Amino acid sequence: MDLSSISLTLLIASLMVAATPILLAAIGEMVVERAGVLNLGVEGMMITGAICGFVAGVETGSPWAGFLVAAIGGAAMAALFGFLTQYLLSNQVATGLALTLFGLGLSSLLGQGYVGIKAQTLRRVDLGPLSDLPVVGRIIFGHDPIVYLSLALVAGVWAFLRYSRAGLILRAVGESHDAAHALGYHVRRVRMLAVLFGGACAGLGGAYLSLVRVPQWTEGMTAGAGWIALAIVVFASWRAERVLIGAYLFGGITVLQLNLQTAGARLPVELLSAAPYLVTIVVLVLISGRAGGRANAPADLGKPFHASA
Amino acid sequence: MIRLVRRPAPSRFWAALSPLLAVALTMAVGAAMFAALGSDPLVALRTIFWEPIFGEFAWYFRGQLLVKAAPLILIAVGLAMGFRAGVWNIGAEGQYIIGAICGAAAGLALYPAETRLIFPLMVAAGALGGFLWAMIPAFLKVRFGTNEILVSLMLVYVAENLLASAAVSWLRNPESVGFPGSRNLSRWASSANPELFANTGVHWGVVAALIAVILGHVMLTRHLMGFHIRLAGSAPRAARFAGMVPGRMVVFCLGIAGVLAGMAGLFEVTGPAGQISIDFGSGYGFTAIIVAFLGRLNPLGIVAAGLLMALTYVGGDNAASNLGLPVAAISAFQGMLLFFLLAVDVLTNFRIQIGRGAVA
Numbered sequence: 001m002d003l004s005s006i007s008l009t010l011l012i013a014s015l016m017v018a019a020t021p022i023l024l025a026a027i028g029e030m031v032v033e034r035a036g037v038l039n040l041g042v043e044g045m046m047i048t049g050a051i052c053g054f055v056a057g058v059e060t061g062s063p064w065a066g067f068l069v070a071a072i073g074g075a076a077m078a079a080l081f082g083f084l085t086q087y088l089l090s091n092q093v094a095t096g097l098a099l100t101l102f103g104l105g106l107s108s109l110l111g112q113g114y115v116g117i118k119a120q121t122l123r124r125v126d127l128g129p130l131s132d133l134p135v136v137g138r139i140i141f142g143h144d145p146i147v148y149l150s151l152a153l154v155a156g157v158w159a160f161l162r163y164s165r166a167g168l169i170l171r172a173v174g175e176s177h178d179a180a181h182a183l184g185y186h187v188r189r190v191r192m193l194a195v196l197f198g199g200a201c202a203g204l205g206g207a208y209l210s211l212v213r214v215p216q217w218t219e220g221m222t223a224g225a226g227w228i229a230l231a232i233v234v235f236a237s238w239r240a241e242r243v244l245i246g247a248y249l250f251g252g253i254t255v256l257q258l259n260l261q262t263a264g265a266r267l268p269v270e271l272l273s274a275a276p277y278l279v280t281i282v283v284l285v286l287i288s289g290r291a292g293g294r295a296n297a298p299a300d301l302g303k304p305f306h307a308s309a
Numbered sequence: 310m311i312r313l314v315r316r317p318a319p320s321r322f323w324a325a326l327s328p329l330l331a332v333a334l335t336m337a338v339g340a341a342m343f344a345a346l347g348s349d350p351l352v353a354l355r356t357i358f359w360e361p362i363f364g365e366f367a368w369y370f371r372g373q374l375l376v377k378a379a380p381l382i383l384i385a386v387g388l389a390m391g392f393r394a395g396v397w398n399i400g401a402e403g404q405y406i407i408g409a410i411c412g413a414a415a416g417l418a419l420y421p422a423e424t425r426l427i428f429p430l431m432v433a434a435g436a437l438g439g440f441l442w443a444m445i446p447a448f449l450k451v452r453f454g455t456n457e458i459l460v461s462l463m464l465v466y467v468a469e470n471l472l473a474s475a476a477v478s479w480l481r482n483p484e485s486v487g488f489p490g491s492r493n494l495s496r497w498a499s500s501a502n503p504e505l506f507a508n509t510g511v512h513w514g515v516v517a518a519l520i521a522v523i524l525g526h527v528m529l530t531r532h533l534m535g536f537h538i539r540l541a542g543s544a545p546r547a548a549r550f551a552g553m554v555p556g557r558m559v560v561f562c563l564g565i566a567g568v569l570a571g572m573a574g575l576f577e578v579t580g581p582a583g584q585i586s587i588d589f590g591s592g593y594g595f596t597a598i599i600v601a602f603l604g605r606l607n608p609l610g611i612v613a614a615g616l617l618m619a620l621t622y623v624g625g626d627n628a629a630s631n632l633g634l635p636v637a638a639i640s641a642f643q644g645m646l647l648f649f650l651l652a653v654d655v656l657t658n659f660r661i662q663i664g665r666g667a668v669a
Contacts, residue, residue, distance in 0.1 A: 040458065080648070089313070089659070090651040093397055093458070097598055098651060102644025108637035219637075224466050231459045270474035277463040281449075288455040306315065 011255060012139050016147055017213060019251025021046070021205040021222075023150045025229035026236070026243045027157055028201025033233055034161065035194035036174035038302035040096025041081050043226030044103025045199045046206035049074040051107040053207025054217045057119040066119065067146065067207050074203020075196045077103060082195040086188045089304045100226070108219045121215045122146065146208055151244075153201070158240035170194060174298035177305040187305050202226065224277065231280045235287050237296035253279050313659040323656040328603055328610070331650035332617070338649075339642050348632045356632055357624030357639075370623050372510030376581050378619035379514040380405070380573040382611055384597035386518075386525045387566030389606040393529075394541040396562040400446065400461025401570040402594025403468035404439040408571025409578040410475050411438025413491055413585050416500040417480060420492065427499040432513075432575055439571015440564055442468065447563040451556040457563070469590055476587045491585035494578060502580035514576030518615075521569055525608035534561065570594060592640075599647045618643065 025042050032039050039045075052073030057066025081099050084090045122144040133141065161167040172180045173190045181187050209225070210217050228250060236242035257272040265272070336358075340350035361370035384401045391398045412435030416427055445464060449455040475481075480491040494500040505511045529535035540548040541558055549555065573593065582589055600618050604611030625639030 084648065084652055088652050088655040090654060094392075094602060094647075095651050097399060098644060098647040101595060101599065102641065102648060105637060105640030105642070105644045109635055109641045112635050112637065224463070227459060227462050231463075234456065234459070268474055268478075270470040274467045274470040277466040281455075281460050281463050284455050284459055285449055285453050288449075289453045306313070 009139060011252075011259065013142065015248060015251040015255045016139075016143060017251075018254045019247045020147050020150050021208045021213060022225055022229050022232060022250060023244065023247035024146075024153065024205035024208065025202040025226055026232040026247055027150070027154050027240065028198035028205075029229055030233045030236065030238060030240065030243050031157060031161075031170070031201075032194050032198035033301055034174045034238055034298055035170050035191050036177060036298050036300040036303065036305075037082075037085065037191050037195055038092045038096065039078070039081055039099070039195060039198060040093060040230065041077065041099025041103065041226075042198075042202050042229050043222055043224065044100035045074040045077045045202035046103075046209075046226040046229075047107040047220070047222045048077050048103045049203025049206030050210040050221060051110045051114070051206075051217060052203065054119055054210040055110060055114060057207075057211050058114065058117055061120050063120055063122045063211050066211050067204060070203040070207030071200040072203070074201070074206065075199040078195045078199020078202075079192075081199075082192045085304070086191055086195075089306055092302050092304070104220060111217050111219060114217045115219075117217070119211055119215055122212050144212060146204070146212065149204075154240050154244045161240065171298075174300055177300050177303070181305070181307060187307075191305075202229075205229070228276070228280055231284055235283055237287075238298065239296070250276065250280070312662045313655065314662050316658055316660055319657050324605065327653040327657060328605065328614070328650060330653045331603070331646060334649045334653070335642065335646040338645060342638065342641070343634065346634060346638060348628075348634055353628055353632060353634060356628040358620060360627060361620060361623045368508060370627070372504070372508055373623045374616060374619045375510035375515050376512070376619075377622045378615040379512070379518045380577055380593045381597050381600045381618055382518040382615035383514065383521055383573040383576075384566070384570045384594060385600040385604060385611045385615060386521045386608050387569035388597055389601040389604065389608065389611060390525070390529075390538055391562035391566055392542075392601055393606050394538045394558050394562050395545065396559050397458045398443065398446065398461050398563050398566050399458055399598060400443070400463075400465050400594070401566060401597055402590060402592065403461070403465035404442045404567045404570035405574040405577075405594045406465075406468040406472050406590050407442040407574070408435040408439035408567075409574030409582075409589060410472060410480070410585060411435055411571070412575035413494060413500075413578050414475075414480060416494060416497075416579075417492060419499075420497065421499075423499055425499070428502070428513075428579070431500060431579065432572060435571045435575025436568045437571070439567040439569070439574065441567070442571070443563040443567025444560070447560045450559050450563075457559070461563075465594070472585070472589055473587050476585050476589075480585050482584075489587055493584050495580055495583040500579050502576055512576065512580045514573065514580065517572055517576065522608045522612055529608065538562070570597075596643060599643055602647060603650055 025046055029039065029042050049070035053066040053070030056069035057063050077099060081095055084095045085092050161171060169185050170190055173185060173187050177187045206222060209221060214221065232243060232246040232250060235246045254276050257275045260267065261269055261272050336354060340354055343353035344350040361367065361374065384405065388398060388401055412431040415434035416431040419427055442464060446457040446460040449460055450457045476491065477489045481489060482492045495502065502512050502514065529539065537548060537551065537553040537558065540551060541553055578585060578589065596618060600611060600614045604614035621639055621643060625636060628634040629636045
């Protein structure tokens with residue numbers, strides 16, 4: 001095995017690219033869960049975003065149109081989930097699963113005839129001399145715009161939840177919908193908006209996979225990324241800055257195992273491919289073993305709200 | 310203005326009717342989807358839902374129906390216990406794959422012995438494999454409080470990687486040149502899971518599914534464990550006063566689902582699938598989730614739901630070969646069915662009031 005072929009600079013740069021889809025989905029889901037809704041359909045919304053974005057990207061030739069359509073597609077799926085859980089009061093766990101199963105089927109249906117095509121991908125931002133700086137240039141100044149957008153989203157969500165009045169209302173709805181309702185806030189409206197935001201973020205994350213990271217369409221290409229995003233929200237104990245850490249740690253593991261595979265590590269390929277999932281399990285165990293691991297969860301997470309109750 | 314008013318008790322009428330309503334709605338929207346895909350919706354619906362049962366080639370399709378329904382029913386009965394008790398095992402696909410691998414490995418270790426004892430041994434090994442795989446999330450849940458949804462799902466991806474490595478290296482047929490995949494288990498008399506009656510599709514998996522349904526039904530309605538499962542789902546606090554131990558419930562529900570899913574995998578690999586191959590995992594573990602809900606988490610309902618879902622598979626294949634309808638349309642159709650079911654379920658617990666009611 002030749003470890004010297006792995007460059008640390010490139011490793012960090014590609015880690016950020018690998019982490020971006022999960023980061024986008026996770027930050028969206030975190031907002032949803034802070035509003036007290038558990039949407040297990042992240043995988044379904046991501047894959048819908050991946051195919052919507054890819055189709056739009058191919059048809060228009062513009063990756064930006066792809067990302068826009070992906071966000072709309074993800075939000076549309078989320079709207080379905082929101083309508084069922086918020087207005088028809090269906091079980092959130094079951095509805096989230098339904099969203100994932102439906103999204104996987106729908107995406108492979110929409111993707112007929114798009115397998116094996118290449119789409120126009122995003123160009124890296126060129127900041128001239130800054131991008132040419134050694135090490136820092138590649139890591140900080142050499143990415144495509146969506147990487148920066150994802151970082152801006154994390155910062156935005158962090159500030160929104162911490163400093164804005166609307167963020168306070170959203171957290172109140174998540175902690176106690178009855179109290180929030182009694183204060184006159186529109187619980188369902190707040191939750192619907194959060195769910196739509198989460199769907200749009202998941203859609204963007206999916207499109208990042210099909211338009212930038214891979215960039216191609218294959219059936220079931222998200223391969224559990226949406227579920228890992230859910231795990232990262234738990235890992236982050238529902239805090240924006242920790243979502244960033246979690247996603248980048250995870251991206252690091254993904255990139256490292258890919259690099260080990262190409263460097264010819266004497267480990268079975270299957271074990272390396274399974275590593276991200278095994279690591280996720282280990283992390284989940286460590287988090288839940290910690291004292292008060294779930295104490296940070298929004299108090300009304302996953303509970304249905306009906307005004308008459 | 311339309312308002313929802315909570316019923317004092319769930320309506321039995323709507324609980325029974327809502328799956329039928331959901332199926333009807335899914336067919337209507339599905340017809341629109343087929344029309345959008347460019348085939349005559351009525352012809353498509355007839356090809357999927359009518360021809361396999363009453364058409365010209367029904368003698369072939371009816372057998373296929375049982376072949377597809379058996380694993381779905383077997384897995385769904387196990388899942389339903391957990392879903393009732395609030396234990397969310399969504400990794401049945403992984404337990405199914407591991408069951409097949411363990412069972413096949415146990416059999417292949419004895420190749421080429423000729424004895425009738427090998428098949429029962431393989432069934433036991435498959436059940437044990439599924440059980441142990443399900444015990445991972447169960448143990449982590451009980452010991453550390455780790456979320457079983459995420460762990461059981463992550464283990465599906467781990468199982469798929471294990472399957473790939475089994476197919477290309479340690480269970481690969483040593484006599485095949487260059488091809489991945491194990492020896493053909495359905496062609497080795499000691500391990501074969503053949504059709505028991507010609508042209509009926511009945512193999513040992515169908516028999517096992519039938520037994521599981523009966524035992525599941527008896528347990529839920531007549532046994533203390535069944536009572537605890539039902540109680541744990543509807544009133545967890547009351548269940549604890551009734552002497553239920555939550556940890557034991559998690560272990561039991563995941564364990565039974567693992568055993569049944571593992572057995573389903575074993576019957577599949579020794580019969581219809583024939584060998585361990587990279588694409589052995591066929592999504593039965595996920596479709597079974599839909600079957601469990603469509604069957605109202607009730608073993609008898611699951612039989613009907615499993616047959617209906619098998620019909621969409623068989624009819625979908627029929628439509629794919631005769632009408633050129635994409636196979637993916639069927640999985641979208643199945644997902645839609647669960648959506649509609651969850652949506653119309655609101656009628657079970659709520660009454661719709663139109664017009665102005667008293668403000669609550």
